[in-house]
Amino acid sequence: MPDDPNRPTVLARLEAAGKRYGAVQALDAVDLAIHAGQVLAVLGANGAGKTTALGLLTGRLSPDAGRAELFGGDPRDPRRRRGIGVMLQDGELPDTLRVAEHVRLFSSYYPSPRPLAETLALAGVADLARRPYGALSGGQKRRVQFALAICGRPPLLFVDEPTVGLDVESRRAFWAVLRQLRGEGTGIVLTTHYLEEADALADRIVLMAGGRLLADDSPAGIKARADGKRLRARSTVATAELASWPGVLRVHDTAAGTELVTREAEQVLRRWLAADPGLAELEVRPLSLEEAFVSLTQDPVAAGRLEQAA
Numbered sequence: 240m241p242d243d244p245n246r247p248t249v250l251a252r253l254e255a256a257g258k259r260y261g262a263v264q265a266l267d268a269v270d271l272a273i274h275a276g277q278v279l280a281v282l283g284a285n286g287a288g289k290t291t292a293l294g295l296l297t298g299r300l301s302p303d304a305g306r307a308e309l310f311g312g313d314p315r316d317p318r319r320r321r322g323i324g325v326m327l328q329d330g331e332l333p334d335t336l337r338v339a340e341h342v343r344l345f346s347s348y349y350p351s352p353r354p355l356a357e358t359l360a361l362a363g364v365a366d367l368a369r370r371p372y373g374a375l376s377g378g379q380k381r382r383v384q385f386a387l388a389i390c391g392r393p394p395l396l397f398v399d400e401p402t403v404g405l406d407v408e409s410r411r412a413f414w415a416v417l418r419q420l421r422g423e424g425t426g427i428v429l430t431t432h433y434l435e436e437a438d439a440l441a442d443r444i445v446l447m448a449g450g451r452l453l454a455d456d457s458p459a460g461i462k463a464r465a466d467g468k469r470l471r472a473r474s475t476v477a478t479a480e481l482a483s484w485p486g487v488l489r490v491h492d493t494a495a496g497t498e499l500v501t502r503e504a505e506q507v508l509r510r511w512l513a514a515d516p517g518l519a520e521l522e523v524r525p526l527s528l529e530e531a532f533v534s535l536t537q538d539p540v541a542a543g544r545l546e547q548a549a
């Protein structure tokens with residue numbers, strides 16, 4: 240059968256993949272596909288299984304159930320691993336080599352690397368080329384690690400919390416480069432604890448908790464699945480009372496008034512107005528990705544609904 244040109248190219252996948260460390264089921268029956276020309280953001284609290292999932296996809300770890308596949312074969316095969324670029328969280332590099340020397344050395348491992356100047360410019364380190372790595376700031380080191388991950392033009396790029404320690408301007412510049420690489424057809428797997436980053440960049444988000452996938456959807460889809468609203472108003476009703484009402488998921492006081500999250504906005508709002516005729520400065524808005532994330536990872540009912548929907 241001819242290939243469907245509209246079907247995305249799968250670069251890597253997990254099929255019912257599991258990994259156990261003693262009593263800890265780090266990954267449990269996870270199905271995941273990584274597509275060319277897409278940014279996939281992997282989100283989850285500490286210990287959710289993100290690093291383990293990436294370890295299986297990059298061939299650093301082997302599954303003990305199910306399978307992992309990279310470019311159609313075994314991720315542990317060095318020829319396949321040469322097709323990926325990896326930017327790890329704590330990449331240690333020799334301090335004495337200069338930035339350009341590091342990039343030149345890494346580029347030499349690949350069959351058709353980017354020109355040195357292009358790699359340095361993309362990573363935003365052109366003006367640091369002659370500086371020894373050890374003399375760079377934390378954020379500058381992150382950018383050099385990114386340069387090493389992209390210098391070989393890998394069709395698949397893994398970036399693990401890439402913008403930790405970057406200032407706002409550098410973070411935006413980094414996002415622009417990731418978008419450019421995606422535009423060139425690169426598949427990008429991004430783990431991040433910055434939900435704003437996932438919202439801004441990702442075509443798809445997978446949400447992990449306890450080694451399992453809670454959701455695999457677009458950022459808008461994730462927000463819609465959480466299906467809640469945030470209400471905020473100045474009110475004399477005590478937060479403890481609001482928290483006891485049916486349908487209210489969370490309540491807290493802010494400088495701008497009392498804020499609550501609910502999946503039954505109309506019902507809760509009617510009750511709130513009846514209980515406090517003086518209620519003022521009312522604001523109703525959909526959940527942000529951050530609020531949806533908290534709601535889905537902390538609320539087993541919502542997580543169950545997600546699993547059914549998936």
Ligand SMILES: Nc1ncnc2c1ncn2[C@@H]1O[C@H](COP(=O)(O)OP(=O)(O)OP(=O)(O)O)[C@@H](O)[C@H]1O
Pocket residue numbers: 260263264265283284285286287288289290291292
């Ligand atoms: N080498 C190991 N030996 C024992 N347990 C491990 C090992 N690696 C991971 N685990 C456990 O497996 C679970 C998943 O860990 P993993 O590192 O994949 O989580 P994560 O989502 O990447 O977390 P973080 O956001 O903190 O990086 C955790 O409970 C962790 O303690």
